[in-house]
Amino acid sequence: MKPEKIWIDVIGCVLGALIPFTAVAATDVDSLLRKTEAVRTSDPHAFAAALTQLDEAQRSATRSQKQKIKLLRAYQRMAGGKYDTAIREALSVYEESPETSLKFRAALLVANGAAITREFSLGLRYLESALALQDQVSNAEERELGSLTASILYNQYGQFALGQHFAERLLAQDASPRSKCFAQQLRIEALFGLGVSLDDETGINTAISQCAALREPIATNLLRGYLARHWASKGKISAAIELLETNLKEVEDTGYPRLIGEINGLLAEYRLRNGDIRGAEIHAHRALKKGGNDAYSLPLVSAHKVLYEAALRRDDLKTALNEYRQYAESDKARLDEVKAREFAFQLSRHELQQKNQSIELLQRQNDVLRLQQDLSKKSAQNNQLLVAMLLMVLGVGAYWAYKIKRVQMMFRRQAQVDSLTGISNRGHFREEAEVHLARCKATGKEAALVLLDLDNFKRINDRYGHTAGDSALRQVAAACHAACREGDLFGRLGGEEFAILSCGADLHAAERIAQQCRERLAVIDSAAIGEDAPAITASFGCATTRLSGDSFESLFMHADRAMYRAKAEGRDRVCTHEERPVLVRTSATA
Ligand SMILES: Nc1nc2c(ncn2[C@@H]2O[C@H](COP(=O)(O)OP(=O)(O)OP(=O)(O)O)[C@@H](O)[C@H]2O)c(=O)[nH]1
Numbered sequence: 246m247k248p249e250k251i252w253i254d255v256i257g258c259v260l261g262a263l264i265p266f267t268a269v270a271a272t273d274v275d276s277l278l279r280k281t282e283a284v285r286t287s288d289p290h291a292f293a294a295a296l297t298q299l300d301e302a303q304r305s306a307t308r309s310q311k312q313k314i315k316l317l318r319a320y321q322r323m324a325g326g327k328y329d330t331a332i333r334e335a336l337s338v339y340e341e342s343p344e345t346s347l348k349f350r351a352a353l354l355v356a357n358g359a360a361i362t363r364e365f366s367l368g369l370r371y372l373e374s375a376l377a378l379q380d381q382v383s384n385a386e387e388r389e390l391g392s393l394t395a396s397i398l399y400n401q402y403g404q405f406a407l408g409q410h411f412a413e414r415l416l417a418q419d420a421s422p423r424s425k426c427f428a429q430q431l432r433i434e435a436l437f438g439l440g441v442s443l444d445d446e447t448g449i450n451t452a453i454s455q456c457a458a459l460r461e462p463i464a465t466n467l468l469r470g471y472l473a474r475h476w477a478s479k480g481k482i483s484a485a486i487e488l489l490e491t492n493l494k495e496v497e498d499t500g501y502p503r504l505i506g507e508i509n510g511l512l513a514e515y516r517l518r519n520g521d522i523r524g525a526e527i528h529a530h531r532a533l534k535k536g537g538n539d540a541y542s543l544p545l546v547s548a549h550k551v552l553y554e555a556a557l558r559r560d561d562l563k564t565a566l567n568e569y570r571q572y573a574e575s576d577k578a579r580l581d582e583v584k585a586r587e588f589a590f591q592l593s594r595h596e597l598q599q600k601n602q603s604i605e606l607l608q609r610q611n612d613v614l615r616l617q618q619d620l621s622k623k624s625a626q627n628n629q630l631l632v633a634m635l636l637m638v639l640g641v642g643a644y645w646a647y648k649i650k651r652v653q654m655m656f657r658r659q660a661q662v663d664s665l666t667g668i669s670n671r672g673h674f675r676e677e678a679e680v681h682l683a684r685c686k687a688t689g690k691e692a693a694l695v696l697l698d699l700d701n702f703k704r705i706n707d708r709y710g711h712t713a714g715d716s717a718l719r720q721v722a723a724a725c726h727a728a729c730r731e732g733d734l735f736g737r738l739g740g741e742e743f744a745i746l747s748c749g750a751d752l753h754a755a756e757r758i759a760q761q762c763r764e765r766l767a768v769i770d771s772a773a774i775g776e777d778a779p780a781i782t783a784s785f786g787c788a789t790t791r792l793s794g795d796s797f798e799s800l801f802m803h804a805d806r807a808m809y810r811a812k813a814e815g816r817d818r819v820c821t822h823e824e825r826p827v828l829v830r831t832s833a834t835a
Pocket residue numbers: 665698699700701702703704706710711712713714715718739740741812
């Protein structure tokens with residue numbers, strides 16, 4: 246049996262008792278899985294029988310359960326020495342299973358199997374794959390298994406610093422006593438590998454006691470071997486021999502070749518140093534016979550060395566030469582293996598470094614992509630902001646343009662309208678009148694201008710005040726506006742003087758408009774102005790383009806003259822621009 250395989254069984258013992266498979270839907274298959282797992286390391290026959298039962302139940306198994314069965318089958322193949330098949334099946338579970346726990350165990354199995362088949366690079370790669378999953382594994386015992394396996398394999402690969410690290414990591418945790426016992430042994434092994442001498446024996450003695458109490462003879466006696474080495478290094482050869490001899494039966498009973506080889510190898514070496522050539526040869530032969538057939542192992546190499554030196558001391562040169570040849574061959578083979586393991590380790594480190602660099606590169610690329618995304622998001626936001634700002638500026642601009650227009654219109658209206666009466670003022674009336682006259686001329690229509698001036702308005706102001714005068718002016722404007730025809734222009738020329746321009750009106754029509762105004766003024770309630778206020782009257786003057794021509798000036802001049810004539814003739818009457826004055830009824834005659 247290969248030494249590494251024994252360690253797989255040791256780990257299996259720890260794990261087998263501790264890790265039931267997680268229960269899932271198909272209860273029968275689950276209970277069978279648990280049963281199989283429970284006997285996996287303790288009872289190979291029961292394990293094989295349970296696996297056969299599981300094979301029959303495969304049809305009703307879920308995908309996850311099938312993967313678990315496959316992993317158990319891989320364990321069986323590994324225990325049966327079919328390492329290549331076991332590795333293949335464990336690899337397929339690792340690749341296919343989505344469950345972290347299963348992947349983790351499968352990777353550890355590959356790492357163990359590959360160490361046995363001396364596929365060191367493969368072993369280290371899957372050990373590192375398993376360790377990468379370790380923190381995600383929820384089951385504490387499974388995580389312990391990861392640290393134990395890492396410590397065992399790194400020690401085997403000659404990477405004692407890593408072996409020590411994983412052993413101490415497990416010791417620092419709240420691990421099971423059995424795991425701690427193995428971890429103690431692995432830590433001491435790593436320290437010896439690193440050439441660290443034990444200053445204090447308390448630690449190793451405690452570890453021996455703890456492992457012995459747990460009935461773990463392999464770990465206990467491996468530790469005793471290191472204690473013996475320590476004593477021997479201090480010159481206490483006899484004590485070392487006594488320690489090893491006392492427990493030799495227990496060592497032999499384990500049947501574990503590595504342990505038997507190591508302890509007998511040490512006894513052979515120490516007995517030779519004590520001059521017991523016969524005893525040294527017995528233990529050296531025992532180491533070679535029972536220490537396994539692994540030509541690369543150190544105990545076997547040192548056994549050949551002891552036999553060579555013993556033969557030399559006995560002057561048996563023939564045997565010495567033969568033993569020396571075997572010693573040299575096995576030592577070379579061991580050194581080649583040490584180099585191969587070191588090379589595999591360096592290779593796996595290199596691969597890991599490359600993998601990490603690729604991951605880092607990918608992360609950087611992701612960071613760059615994320616930054617680019619952020620940037621384009623920000624630039625989109627900026628664009629939106631810009632559009633919003635532009636819209637706002639346009640909105641504000643439009644608002645201000647509207648406001649300015651409104652103000653302009655207000656000013657324009659204020660410039661055109663008489664503020665007291667709300668009708669056109671003199672300037673605007675004049676402008677509009679020009680336009681109307683041009684239009685009338687263009688269409689061949691006659692136009693008439695009616696001027697009216699309130700009579701004795703000064704008296705109203707003087708007697709009833711300016712406010713009463715204003716009110717009277719507003720009433721006059723409203724009354725005359727009502728007398729206008731549609732399309733007529735009406736304006737206040739200033740003071741108490743008003744004008745109406747009517748397109749399409751001849752002199753008779755103008756007179757009618759004036760009369761209409763006069764009648765409307767007559768019905769204004771003068772009592773509202775003040776007590777005993779006189780009726781409001783006005784004097785009217787009319788002129789038309791037929792007699793006065795198309796210019797506003799001549800039309801105005803003639804209407805004004807007619808209006809003054811009305812004043813002169815007694816007021817409250819209408820006069821036209823013709824020699825014939827129009828007689829109307831005055832308020833006096835009414
Ligand atoms: N309340 C008020 N009075 C005004 C306004 N504009 C002019 N007046 C007054 O109108 C009066 C015009 O008087 P006059 O020009 O002497 O004419 P009159 O008194 O109407 O006499 P005749 O035109 O000859 O009939 C003055 O007293 C002015 O102060 C105004 O906007 N409001």
